[in-house]
Amino acid sequence: MFSIHYLWIKKTFIPLVLFISYSSITSHKALANMELPIQYCSMSINSTLLSTDQVSLNFSLQNPYDKNMRLLIWYTPFEGFFSDLFIITNSDTGEQLNYQGPMVKRLQPQIEDYLSLSANEISSITLNLSLVYVFTQGNYQLQLKKNSFNFEEDNLTTFPLFCKTPFLEFNIK
């Protein structure tokens, strides 16, 4: 799995680097690599409340900058289900689950499409995946589909960051 991630990172890197001015990023060495360490973005499934109607996923992301930033929430869990956010595979059959939620045509993001985060603030959201994916009993594997997050400063400079989220496995009884 790691090697797949690594390749993806390598491919994504070059364009990202061009966008980012190093001097704007404070403190963290890891940010120079544009990949956030795992503690900045976490994702987990609540295994105690797992059923075909209730697959609760908690996602959290920390502002890695020592200043106020805003995050474009489009195509991220913070938007809720307005796009196909996850790649979910039934490990028993090898089939990928079809997203059943809304598909949105967008224009320009407006002020309400951003989440304001103060310096190093952590934001979390819980989503019930069974609202938009049809689960049956069995074993599943889950990944976040889009791993890059666009942080912006007030001056609208964009800092796309790659967030390495875990690859989750769970079982629905």
Added chain:
Amino acid sequence: MKHLVKLMIAITAIISLQANAAKAQLDVQVSVAKADNGNVNATLNITNNGNGQQKILGWYTDLNEEHIFSVKKDGVEVDFFGPHYKRQAPTDKDFIKLKSGQSLTKTFELSALYDMSTTGNYEVSYDVKSMHLYSNKGQQKKTERLAVEQLSSAVSVIWLDGIESKGSANKGKPGGGGGAGDCIGGTCFTGRCDNGQKTEIISALAAADQITNNSVSYLSSHAANNTSARYNTWFGDATSARYNTAVDHFDAINDAIDNQPVTFDCSCKKSYFAYVYPTQPYKVYLCRAFWNANELGTDSRAGTIVHELSHFNAVAGTDDVVYGQSGAQSLATSNPDQALNNADSHEYFAENTPNQN
């Protein structure tokens, strides 16, 4: 004995009505006016003409809270699409206080909450009955607590010309002809579309029909071995399989516009153009960017309707592989099969802006 009981009930009712009549010192007036875009605005004025302070339960002064207006079309009550809340008994803070001589004036748009899309004479009045209209009766005697209080206004009358469905977009659709629900010529509305929005939707759908017909006729007058710049720009290299997919997709979009019961929902307040649930044909949710777009051209209202209809699994089952014109053009070059799976590629082919042969 039976008659005596009836008489007693009648007398009790009269007494209680009189008691309330004496208490109510509020005068209510309603005036209705039609806006240029077909919307209907009702202005409610409630004035305390009594000597003392008068209270009125706040939610009976707000159409967004309660069904406070009676709307009749040609004498028949018009359905109300607004909210019906289940509430707890009101507390003192839920009442609005009007001093002697003070009045309250509010304006509400009616056509989003009542179907006022067909031609006729509409009578609008304020008409509210409640056990809690004027006060919190928690401390009162049972007979007083159970008395129903009523407040109403004179009727205000307005003539409205209906919204017509123009062009061929709605011919032969099920549920046409202003039948059940909030529908005009087979196109239905949910989520509080007002008359102005309904008019704009009907017009945008006619424009979507026009650009879809144009796409269908392009595809029938060309072939996989005889494409031109318009096809190649948005769908790339043609094979006969790919070309047939394009034909099938636009035939299905055309069929949805002409023959299927398309519903538009106006409740979305987000920055998006529009969205659909691909598994739930043929309901399209329109958002803010839609209302700001032009009817025709790139990323237009007509094109957005084509885009959204193409998403339905029952139509073309497209995805959003890439967004925007430059992305769609690159996709046509790099992956023509995916271009035929991309909703924006269909939209831009149909919009054909700038014009290509």
